[in-house]
Amino acid sequence: MTGIDWGFILNQTLARSLDLNAAVYALAAVGLNVHFGYAGLLNFGQVGFVAVGAYGMGLAITLWQTGPFVAVLMGIGFAVVFALLLGIPTLRLRADYLAIVTIAAAEIVRLLARSTALRNVTRGAEGLNEFIGPFRELSPFNPSLLYGIGPFQYRGSQFFAIVIGWVVTLLTLLLVWQLMRSPWGRVVKAIREDEDAARALGKNAYWYKLQALILGGVIGGLAGMVLAIGNATIQPDFFVAPLTFFFWLVLILGGVGRVWSPVVGSIIFWALITFVRNLGRAMVNEGLIPTSIMDTSQVDQIQFWIVGVALALLMVFRPQGIFGSREEMALDAR
Amino acid sequence: MALVAAALVTLVPLQAVADGEAVATRLRVRDPETGERTPVPGVRIVVSTSDGEVLGEGVTDDDGRFEVAVPQAGTYRVELDPATLPEGISLRDPDRVVAEVDVLEGQTGRAIFALVSGDAQQVGEGGGITLRRVAQLTVEGLKLGLFLGMAAIGLSLIFGTTGLVNFAHGEMVTWGMLMAYFFNFYGLAGAFGFMAGWPAPFGAGMNLIFAAVIATAIGAVTGYAFDRWIFAPLRRMGASLIAQMVVTIGMSIVIRYMFLFAFRGTPRFFKDYTAQSGLQLGLVEITPKDLITGALSILILIGVGLFLQMTKLGKAMRAVSDNRDLAESSGIDVQRVIRFVWTAGGALAALGGVFIGLSEQVSWNIGFRILLLIFAGVVLGGLGTAYGALVGSLLVGVGIQVSTLFVPTELKNVGALVVLILALVIRPQGILGRAERIG
Numbered sequence: 001m002t003g004i005d006w007g008f009i010l011n012q013t014l015a016r017s018l019d020l021n022a023a024v025y026a027l028a029a030v031g032l033n034v035h036f037g038y039a040g041l042l043n044f045g046q047v048g049f050v051a052v053g054a055y056g057m058g059l060a061i062t063l064w065q066t067g068p069f070v071a072v073l074m075g076i077g078f079a080v081v082f083a084l085l086l087g088i089p090t091l092r093l094r095a096d097y098l099a100i101v102t103i104a105a106a107e108i109v110r111l112l113a114r115s116t117a118l119r120n121v122t123r124g125a126e127g128l129n130e131f132i133g134p135f136r137e138l139s140p141f142n143p144s145l146l147y148g149i150g151p152f153q154y155r156g157s158q159f160f161a162i163v164i165g166w167v168v169t170l171l172t173l174l175l176v177w178q179l180m181r182s183p184w185g186r187v188v189k190a191i192r193e194d195e196d197a198a199r200a201l202g203k204n205a206y207w208y209k210l211q212a213l214i215l216g217g218v219i220g221g222l223a224g225m226v227l228a229i230g231n232a233t234i235q236p237d238f239f240v241a242p243l244t245f246f247f248w249l250v251l252i253l254g255g256v257g258r259v260w261s262p263v264v265g266s267i268i269f270w271a272l273i274t275f276v277r278n279l280g281r282a283m284v285n286e287g288l289i290p291t292s293i294m295d296t297s298q299v300d301q302i303q304f305w306i307v308g309v310a311l312a313l314l315m316v317f318r319p320q321g322i323f324g325s326r327e328e329m330a331l332d333a334r
Numbered sequence: 335m336a337l338v339a340a341a342l343v344t345l346v347p348l349q350a351v352a353d354g355e356a357v358a359t360r361l362r363v364r365d366p367e368t369g370e371r372t373p374v375p376g377v378r379i380v381v382s383t384s385d386g387e388v389l390g391e392g393v394t395d396d397d398g399r400f401e402v403a404v405p406q407a408g409t410y411r412v413e414l415d416p417a418t419l420p421e422g423i424s425l426r427d428p429d430r431v432v433a434e435v436d437v438l439e440g441q442t443g444r445a446i447f448a449l450v451s452g453d454a455q456q457v458g459e460g461g462g463i464t465l466r467r468v469a470q471l472t473v474e475g476l477k478l479g480l481f482l483g484m485a486a487i488g489l490s491l492i493f494g495t496t497g498l499v500n501f502a503h504g505e506m507v508t509w510g511m512l513m514a515y516f517f518n519f520y521g522l523a524g525a526f527g528f529m530a531g532w533p534a535p536f537g538a539g540m541n542l543i544f545a546a547v548i549a550t551a552i553g554a555v556t557g558y559a560f561d562r563w564i565f566a567p568l569r570r571m572g573a574s575l576i577a578q579m580v581v582t583i584g585m586s587i588v589i590r591y592m593f594l595f596a597f598r599g600t601p602r603f604f605k606d607y608t609a610q611s612g613l614q615l616g617l618v619e620i621t622p623k624d625l626i627t628g629a630l631s632i633l634i635l636i637g638v639g640l641f642l643q644m645t646k647l648g649k650a651m652r653a654v655s656d657n658r659d660l661a662e663s664s665g666i667d668v669q670r671v672i673r674f675v676w677t678a679g680g681a682l683a684a685l686g687g688v689f690i691g692l693s694e695q696v697s698w699n700i701g702f703r704i705l706l707l708i709f710a711g712v713v714l715g716g717l718g719t720a721y722g723a724l725v726g727s728l729l730v731g732v733g734i735q736v737s738t739l740f741v742p743t744e745l746k747n748v749g750a751l752v753v754l755i756l757a758l759v760i761r762p763q764g765i766l767g768r769a770e771r772i773g
Contacts, residue, residue, distance in 0.1 A: 042576065044501075044583070089758040096499045097758060099579065100713065101751075103501070104706045108751045117742045126446050143438065144407075157441070232438075241702065242587050248580070294595075297397070304591035312584030315577045316568065 004286060009278045015152040016274040017267045020230040023165030024050075024223045025269065029250040029262035030172050031219035037257035038180055039212035040192030042099040045086075046220050046247050048106030051239035052082045053221020054228040055113060055122065061131035063121065068134040072225060079221030082109075083214040091209045107241055114236035127235035128228075135160075135229050161230030168226060169263065172219055177259045179215075188212050242304060249307050252314050255321030265321070273303050355437050357381050357410050358401040359445040361394050363423050372600055373398030374423060374449060378415040384408070384434075393418070401442070410435050412445035423449055463739050469617040471735040477624055477693065479711070479731025480631040482704065484686030486711045486723040487638060488557070488679025494655030494718035495672050498565070498578050502586040503683060503708065504701030508593055510553045510684025511691035511700065515597075517545035518605050542606040546688045550681050557680020561673050586702070593698040601697035627689040634685070635724060638678075642720055651675060655718055703747075707734070710750040714757045716764025725765055729753075 016022065028050055035041040056078030060071035086105055090098040112118060114125045122128065136157075141147060143157035154162060179185050191198045191205045199205050228234045250269045254261025280299035283289045314321065361374040373396065380391040381402045389410070390402030404410060412433045416425060425431065425447060437443035489503045521540045564585075568578050612619035620628075642648035653661040654671045662668045690700060707730055715726025730750055737749045757764065 042579070085755070089755050089762075093758065093762050095576070096579065097713070097762070100499065100709045101754060101758065104709060104751050104754060107706060108748050111745070111747060115742065115744050117745055124448075126448075157438070232441075245583055245587060248583075298595060301591050301595055305588050308584040308586070308588030308591070310584075311587070312581040315580040315584070316571070316573055319577060 004279070004282045004288075009275065009282065011152070012278050013271050013275040015154075017271040018149070018152065018162075019154060019270075020158055020162050020165060020227070022266045022270045023162060023169055024227045024230070025247060025250050026262045026266035027165065027169045027172065027223035027226060028220050028247045029254070029265060030169065030176060031216040031223065032247050032251050033256065033258075033262055034176060034212055034216035034219065037251065037261075038176075038185065038192065039188045039209055039216075040095070041091075041209060041213055041216075042095050043102050043213070043216065043244075044099045045102030045104070045106030045241075045244055046216075047239050047241065047243040048102065048109045049079050049082060049217040049220030050224035050227065050243070051106070051109050051113065051236070052078045052224070053218075054224030054234045054239075055109075055128070056221065057225045058128040058131040058228055058234045059121065061134060062128055068138060071131070071134070075221050075225050076218050079218045080214050083217035084210070087210045087213040091206055091213065103241065103244070106239070106244060110236050110239045113239075122236070125236060127233055129233050131234070132229070132232040157232070158230050161226055164229065165226040168222055172222065173259055173263070176219075180259070184208075184211075242307070245311055246307055249311050249314070252311065252319070252321050256319070258321075261321060268322075273306070276302055276306060355405070355407055356401055356403045356442045357389075357412060357435050357437060357445065358399065358442050359394075359412055359414075359433075359447065361398040361400075361414075361447060361449060363449040374420060376418065376420065378418040380413045380415070382411045382413070384411060386411075404437060407437050407441075410437060410443065414447050419449070425449060466617050467739065468736065470619065471738060472732055473618045473620060475732030475735030476728060477628050477731070478707075478735060479728035480628055480635065481686050481689045481693070482707055482711055482731055483635060483724040483727035484631055484689070485683045485704070486708045486715075486727045487635075487720050488675070488682050489708055490712045490715070490718060490723035491651060491655060491675045491720055492672075492679055493712075494720075495651065495658070495668070495675050496565070496569070497575050498582070501579065501582040501705070502560075502589060503679075504703075504705035505586050505589040505593070506553060506556065506680055506683040506701070507687035507690065507704065508590070508698065508701035509556060510549045510687035511696050512593060512597055512687075512698075513552045513684070514542065514545045514549035514688040514691065515602070515604060515696045517548050518542050539605060542604050542688075542692070546685065549688055550685045553684020553687075554677050554681035556684075557676040557678070558673065560680070561676035565676070566669065566673070590699060590702060597696075597698045599698065601695040603695060604692060607692060624693055627692060631686070631689060634682070638682070639721070647671070647674060652720070655720075706747060706754075707731075707750050710754040710757075712764075713754055714764060716767025719764070719766045722764050722766035 028046055031049065032043060032046050035043040035046075053075040055075075057071045057075035060066045060074035061068070066074065082105075086098070086101055090101050113122045113127075115122075116124055118124075136143065139156070139160035141156035141159050143155070145156045146153045147156055147159040148154075180189070187198065187203050188208055188211075190201075191203065191208055195205050198208075227238075246269070250265040251262055252265070253268050254263070254265030277299060280289070280294075280302055281296050284291065284294060284296050284299060359379060361377055362371040363374055373394075375394050375396045375398055377394045377400075378391065379394060379400045380388060381404070382388045389404055392400055392402075394400045412435055414425070414431050414433075416431055419425075430447070433445040433447060435443035435445045485503060485507050488506075489500055492498060492500050492503075517540055519539050564581070565578065568581065573581075607623045610621040610623055612621050613625070642652055650661065650666045650671050651674070653664075653666060654668055658668060661671075687701070690704070694700070708727070711727030711730040712723045713726070714729060715722030715724065730753060733753060734746045734749050738746050741749065
C-alpha cells in the first residue's frame with residue numbers, strides 16, 4: 001500500500017496523448033472527417049481501411065521484397081481498391097447502406113487476415129512481423145536509446161514512427177484544408193448538404209462521393225502503415241470493429257467538419273483513456289476496488305464503456321463536438 | 335526526415351535501455367466454431383540461449399502467459415513441454431515444440447506456439463460433395479436461417495417503421511441468450527435472493543424451457559424500454575437518423591463489453607440439453623433439440639406472419655412500414671405501432687438468441703458476430719419488409735452452410751458479405767422490396 005502515484009499517472013496521461021497511438025488515431029479520424037465531416041458518408045468500417053493499408057504495405061515487403069516506398073504505395077493501392085469495392089455498389093443508394101457494408105467489410109478483412117486458409121500469405125493470427133527491416137534502416141534514431149520531448153520519453157524504435165506519424169498527419173491536414181477550400185471541396189460539401197441540388201447543377205454526385213471515399217480511405221490506410229511501422233508488427237486481432245468507433249469519438253470530440261478536430265480530439269481522447277486506465281489499475285492494485293468487482297485485466301474494458309457512452313451522448317447533445325459549429329452538422333440519412 | 339524532426343522538437347538521447355529485453359509467450363487455443371481464444375494455463379516452458387544455457391523455466395499463468403527477462407538482444411530458444419498440455423489440446427504441428435525468438439534491443443520477443451483443440455482437425459477437411467453432405471448442410475442452413483430470421487424481422491420492421499438501422503440488435507440477441515443462461519443456472523433466486531430456499535423453478539436453477547420463456551419476456555421489456563426511454567425521446571427531440579444510428583452503435587459497444595465484464599470471454603453451454611446424439615432422418619442427422627427449436631421457430635414465424643396479415647395492429651405495422659405519413663394521416667397511432675415493433679423485435683431477438691445458444695454455445699459477443707449475417711439477410715430480402723427479412727435470412731443461412739462444401743468453414747461468413755454486396759449491385763431494393771429512388 002503505497003498510495004496512488006499521481007505523478008506517474010499524470011506523466012503517462014500526457015505522454016500517451018502525444019505518442020504513436022494518438023498520431024494513428026488522429027490520422028484515421030482525418031480520413032473519417034473527409035468521409036463524414038465533409039462528404040456526409042457514413043463509414044462505420046474505417047478500421048478496415050487501416051488494416052488494408054497496413055497489410056498492403058507489410059505484404060509488399062514480405063511477399064515481393066519491395067523497398068519501403070513501393071510498399072507504402074502498395075498500401076495506398078490496397079486502400080483505393082477497398083474503397084472502390086465498397087463504394088461502387090453502395091454510393092448510389094441511401095446513406096445507411098454504406099454504413100452496413102463498411103461495418104461488415106471491416107470485420108471480414110480481419111477474418112480473412114487471420115484465417116488459416118490464407119496462412120501462407122498473411123501468417124494467420126501471428127500476423128506479419130518481418131517487414132520492419134527496410135524501415136529500421138531509414139530511421140535516424142538509435143532504437144536502443146530513449147528520446148525525450150520535455151519530460152516524456154519514447155524508445156528510439158518507436159520515436160521514428162511517432163515523428164513520421166505526426167508529420168504525415170500535419171501534411172494530410174494541410175492537404176485536406178486546401179482541398180476543402182478548392183472548388184472540389186465545395187462540391188463535396190454541397191452534396192453533403194443537398195445531393196439533389198448538387199445534381200440539379202450538373203454535378204456527378206456519385207463520382208464525387210466515390211472520390212471522397214477513396215481519399216478518406218487512403219488516409220485511413222496511412223494510419224495503418226504508421227501503426228505497423230511503430231509496432232513492428234501487423235496483428236489481425238488489433239483491427240477489431242470497436243476501433244472504428246474510437247476514431248468516431250476522436251472526430252466528434254474535436255468537432256466534425258473542422259480541419260484540426262482530429263488532432264485535438266485524439267489528444268483529448270488518449271489523455272482521457274490513459275488517465276482512466278492508469279487510475280483504474282492503481283485503484284485495483286491498492287485495493288480501493290476489490291478484485292471481486294474488477295481485476296486489472298478488466299480495467300481495460302472500461303475504455304469501451306466510456307467510448308460507447310460518450311459517443312451516444314455527444315452525438316445527441318453536442319454533435320458539433322467541443323469546437324464544431326452546429327449548423328455544419330444538420331445532416332440526415334435520407 | 336531527420337531534419338524535419340530536429341526542427342520540430344529537441345532530441346535528447348538519454349540513458350540506454352538496460353532492462354528492457356525479455357522473452358514472452360502466451361498460450362491460447364482458438365475455438366474453431368466460435369473464434370474465441372481461451373488461455374491455456376499450467377504448461378511448462380523453458381527458455382534458453384541458443385547455446386543451450388537455461389535462463390528460466392516455469393508454467394504459464396491463468397492468462398496463458400509466461401515471461402522471462404533475458405540479458406541482451408539476440409536469439410533465444412523457447413521450448414514447450416507437450417506432456418503438460420491439458421487434455422484435448424495439442425500442438426498444431428507436433429514437431430514444433432521449440433520456437434526460436436529474435437529479441438531486439440529493448441523489446442520483448444514473442445514465442446508463438448500454434449495450439450489446436452482436439453476436435454479442430456475437421457477444419458479444412460474436404461470430404462467431397464455427396465448428396466448426404468449437401469442435404470445435411472442444407473438442413474443446418476435452414477436452421478441457421480430460421481434463427482437469423484427471428485432476429486432479422488425485428489431489425490427490418492424497426493427500420494421500416496422508423497428508418498433507423500439498429501446496430502445494437504445483435505446485442506439484443508446476446509441478451510436473450512445470457513438471460514436464459516442466468517435463469518437456467520441460478521433460477522429466480524439469482525435475481526431475488528430471498529427465494530434461495532424455494533423449490534426448482536424459483537430456487538437454484540430452472541429448466542431451460544422456463545428460462546427461455548423468462549428470457550423472451552425480458553427481451554420484450556428491453557425492446558420496449560429502448561423505445562420508451564431512448565429512441566422515442568430522441569425522435570421527439572428531432573435527432574437525425576444518423577445521430578440515432580450512432581447512438582445504437584454506442585449502445586452496442588457498451589452493452590457488449592458489459593456482457594464481457596459480467597460473463598467473461600470463455601464460451602459456455604446451457605445446463606440442459608447440451609449433449610444429445612443425433613437422430614437419423616433419411617439422409618440427414620439432426621439432434622432432437624435442433625429439431626424442436628427449428629420447428630418452434632417455424633411456428634413462431636408463421637404466427638408472426640398471420641399476425642401481420644390478420645390483425646389490425648399487424649396491418650398497421652405494415653402500413654407504417656410502407657408509408658409512414660400516409661398511415662399517420664389515416665388515423666394510425668404511429669408511435670404506438672413503433673413501440674410495439676420494438677417490443678416484439680426485442681422478444682423475437684431474445685428467443686432467437688436462446689435457440690442459437692442452444693445449437694452452438696453461449697458467449698458474450700455472438701450477437702455482434704451474427705449481425706453481419708442478419709444484415710446480409712435483411713438487405714437481400716429487402717430492408718424494411720418483414721417477409722423479405724425472413725426469405726433473405728433463410729437464403730443466407732443455407733448459402734453459408736452449403737458454401738462450406740467449397741470454402742473453409744472459418745471463411746463461411748465471408749460469403750455473407752459477398753451476398754450483401756452482390757445484392758446491392760444487382761437488386762438494391764432486395765428480393766421483396768419495392769424500387770424507390772436509386773441514384
